[in-house]
Amino acid sequence: MTENTELLTMFKALADANRLKIVGLLAGQPYSVEELAALLGLKASTVSHHLARLVKVGLVNARAEGYYSVYQLDKSALETMSRSLFSPEKITSTAEDVDLDAYDHKVVADYTRRDGSLKTIPAQRKKLDAVLRHVVQAFETGKHYNEKRVNEILSAYHEDTASLRRELVGAGLMKRERDGSAYWRAE
Amino acid sequence: MTENTELLTMFKALADANRLKIVGLLAGQPYSVEELAALLGLKASTVSHHLARLVKVGLVNARAEGYYSVYQLDKSALETMSRSLFSPEKITSTAEDVDLDAYDHKVVADYTRRDGSLKTIPAQRKKLDAVLRHVVQAFETGKHYNEKRVNEILSAYHEDTASLRRELVGAGLMKRERDGSAYWRAE
DNA sequence: ACTTTATTTTGATAAGTATCGAATTAAATT
């Protein structure tokens, strides 16, 4: 949540009918709080509140003038924004603090018992893959295992060790010698 | 409220942290409802609701794929929007249904009694102007009045007819002969 | 046809926020 909050507060600032109208009015000319209140049919306190939010995101600014504080639109800020707001970087940044492994974790959690064994082997590709990525971590990288040892390890997860073994190889998560004499975890 | 509601619904659609994250995630690759729910730590029903709003504004669309309905970002729509959303026309259109005379009306209402007479003559320029624009309507356009008649008409508004008359001329709302023999309403 | 799985819809609830009125602050004229 570095600067994607900037995006969010910006959109929130504009996600109100009256604030949008204020921006539209100020695009034509500067106005005082009192004038805006009369134009919108709102109380001055309400308009003041709206203006404060627009100031906070840098869209408008105020200058004192006689009795009034006159608000005006910062058009350069508006232009800058229209160019940057929807840039690919800004868009993708909104999801940067999302844990991309959360789906795998949830699937694994859904399919495993408290003792770590699998309730069933998922039938669906996506979920099977998630579970396989979990199971393969029981093997050390760079180490070779014979089939008997592989089955022993897999039996902690499910009795159908043959299926698990086959799926692991099929998914490319484990490799094996052509003659089946040895298995190892893919890098 | 023709298409400025489009602007509003668009901003509202993006004015939510989780919907922004969804857009950010879909910018990277398509996802199913279930996956998004796991990634965001939300229930599927909630995500479904968010996606429906994003679909409604045309930012994302869904395609059925096996068990899942896979949602993807409409990047062209995103680009179109980023260009048009902050255009001067769109911005000013948000205020197009605002009654620009509302301020004058309010000022006049504040300063007049039920019988139409003025409580006081406003000291402030802006309000005085608003009241003068109201008072001048008591005169027909294209007709000439002598000073006595002008004062009779103005006396319905305030006893200080001399000030009213002077201000009306000063504001350019009424014209007069150099010798003061006749007054008429400016076009 | 039946079962499983994902999605959507529907209420209900909780969190957020727009609005107002009253009180306070700030600024300018008398």
Added chain:
DNA sequence: AATTTAATTCGATACTTATCAAAATAAAGT
């Protein structure tokens, strides 16, 4: 200094909406 006027702040209320749980759909594999 005192008074008027505009703006802001504060507290309360009403409205909106994000979220979830449960029920209803939809779709696929058995």
